[in-house]
Amino acid sequence: MTEVLRRKIDRAKQPQAEGAPGADRGWRLALARATRDAMGMDLEVRRLRVLRVSIAELLEMAPERALVSLLDGPQAGLGVLMVAPNITAALIEMQTLGRLASQPATARKPTRIDAAMVAGVIDRALAILDDTLAEEADRIWAAGFRYASFLEDLRPLAFLLEEESYRMLLADVSVGAGARDGQVILVLPALGRGERITLTTDEAEAAPQFTTSLAAHVLQVDCRLDAVIGRLTLPIRQIMGLQPGDMLDLPLAGVDAISIETMDGRPLARGKLGQHRGMRALKMVEADRVRGLAKAPHRPPPQADPAPDLRAAG
Missing domain, CATH: 3.40.1550.10 (CheC-like)
Known part of the structure; x- marks a missing residue:
């Protein structure tokens, strides 16, 4: 057998x-x-x-x-x-x-x-x-x-x-x-004798229209992006004791190297902080990198070790 x-x-x-x-x-x-x-x-x-x-x-x-x-x-x-x-x-x-x-x-x-x-x-x-x-x-x-x-x-x-x-x-x-x-x-x-599934004329004609309509709706959905100036690691004790007026140094931060990220922390591109028509604005740079990252498979962020430090984003 x-x-x-x-x-x-x-x-x-x-x-x-x-x-x-x-x-x-x-x-x-x-x-x-x-x-x-x-x-x-x-x-x-x-x-x-x-x-x-x-x-x-x-x-x-x-x-x-x-x-x-x-x-x-x-x-x-x-x-x-x-x-x-x-x-x-x-x-x-x-x-x-x-x-x-x-x-x-x-x-x-x-x-x-x-x-x-x-x-x-x-x-x-x-x-x-x-x-x-x-x-x-x-x-x-x-x-x-x-x-x-x-x-x-x-x-x-x-x-x-x-x-x-x-x-x-x-x-x-x-x-x-x-x-x-x-x-x-x-x-x-092996030779089927049952019902054959067929689309009616109306269904066949409606299928591509439905796909186009669905795509249009999906593309209108809001997508949140975070502009991250820098990151800082502090002991839990210090974080718990923060008060209004305390100063936090961001040694690696720079207004010309803003990281633009998704809600789950996936970096998409970098930008420069500036002004446009009297308002704060970000100028996107490295456009080729944006397209490349968009095509790349998403990798979830690594799990943090259970250490007594917290990582803060600003």
Whole structure:
């Protein structure tokens, strides 16, 4: 199984770009929400891979003693959901005991009663997946499926599934803060039969207008800049004792080297202090540096050491 899985991951790298992001995020969210809402149990998707598989490969990759559910989809499409024994047992324990047992149950062949108890969670997860894909291209192949029936054996899948290729969402999950782990595998026809998301003529025409309007509003937002003449480090004791009339020396300050900074202390440029039409004014210098800093990625200011000094800006 390991070699088959590795081979499928390598082969699926290009197809994954076709349909991964929406279905990937949506299925992670759907599994977590469904288990939380239905039975108050936390489920974490530790890893999720989107693969393309044939029926033969699907059967070979199925977890041993998995609970296998057949799914009905758009235009008579059929899908499969397989849940590993550890996860199936956890879902049943939460419904029968209200909590996870102290020790994992011995793996056994799932029954129709097990399937009936898990069916509600499956349908809830699939419904949440539909909602998250409302505006996603992946909706055409990943949405519209619901629980149909339980399969006691994997062998009938070779006759029931008629597609040449399937998309597999293989999720490695854990429940109960890592107390149990296993796989949840969703298999759907690769050729989508669901609804295709299309923009109406009005929406298509309005999209660029909306972008232009949004940009215009954003560019009108006020942005505060601070003109910093100099900085000074003083002991806390001296700062606490400052009185009106006290003089503070700024040895590195200069009216021709004013630092112009954002609210979070990011320097943008330098300027010179002067006058313009009878008012105090700053003359910007080093314009090339302003453009360069604006393009550079922002780095948060370093955290100060817990020393007894405070750094004051004037």
